[in-house]
Amino acid sequence: ETGVTQTPRHLVMGMTNKKSLKCEQHLGHNAMYWYKQSAKKPLELMFVYSLEERVENNSVPSRFSPECPNSSHLFLHLHTLQPEDSALYLCASSQEIASGTGELFFGEGSRLTVL
Amino acid sequence: EDQVTQSPEALRLQEGESSSLNCSYTVSGLRGLFWYRQDPGKGPEFLFTLYSAGEEKEKERLKATLTKKESFLHITAPKPEDSATYLCAVPILSGYSTLTFGKGTMLLVSP
Numbered sequence: 001e002t003g004v005t006q007t008p009r010h011l012v013m014g015m016t017n018k019k020s021l022k023c024e025q026h027l028g029h030n031a032m033y034w035y036k037q038s039a040k041k042p043l044e045l046m047f048v049y050s051l052e053e054r055v056e057n058n059s060v061p062s063r064f065s066p067e068c069p070n071s072s073h074l075f076l077h078l079h080t081l082q083p084e085d086s087a088l089y090l091c092a093s094s095q096e097i098a099s100g101t102g103e104l105f106f107g108e109g110s111r112l113t114v115l
Numbered sequence: 116e117d118q119v120t121q122s123p124e125a126l127r128l129q130e131g132e133s134s135s136l137n138c139s140y141t142v143s144g145l146r147g148l149f150w151y152r153q154d155p156g157k158g159p160e161f162l163f164t165l166y167s168a169g170e171e172k173e174k175e176r177l178k179a180t181l182t183k184k185e186s187f188l189h190i191t192a193p194k195p196e197d198s199a200t201y202l203c204a205v206p207i208l209s210g211y212s213t214l215t216f217g218k219g220t221m222l223l224v225s226p
Binding site for chain 2: 033048092104105
């Protein structure tokens, strides 16, 4: 496996379900991110981790709960979501959080549909 | 408030028909501008970083340029495989170098 891998690629869940999205990076990077991508909207940064420590939370509702057990793995735990949470959730990594190159490596995303 | 605006929202070209995409930004103390390409159903893929006005970067049929207020992504003699959404982004000064993205330009190149 190379790059950034996300699972599952597609997820359909009811509003009362609990599910998790998983991200794994094989690049030896120290920073990992969750972004949300909705139609007609720019990418929205949700969470940033640096060396497993959360450094930024952009006022994301508590029904989204991130977890970073080590520098290679990132999870997004989902519970009691709303239909408007349906979107493409993208994981990304970078060498360091303050990387001046702006080069983020993205996974292919998890397409979430909330019924 | 820092902002990134891309235009047009969508662009349809014939194969070989050159054109340009625009990214305008309002940030204080620009620390770089970044272009990404996103294919349908996939995550964005990094293309270029530009740091200062007058700088240019090229990759195959793409050339990115930067002024003090905007960046252009010029596409010369595009091919159907250039069809994608092109995103630009700038770092926001929140204490960490996180990126704020524009909404993107969806490019469709017809054979």
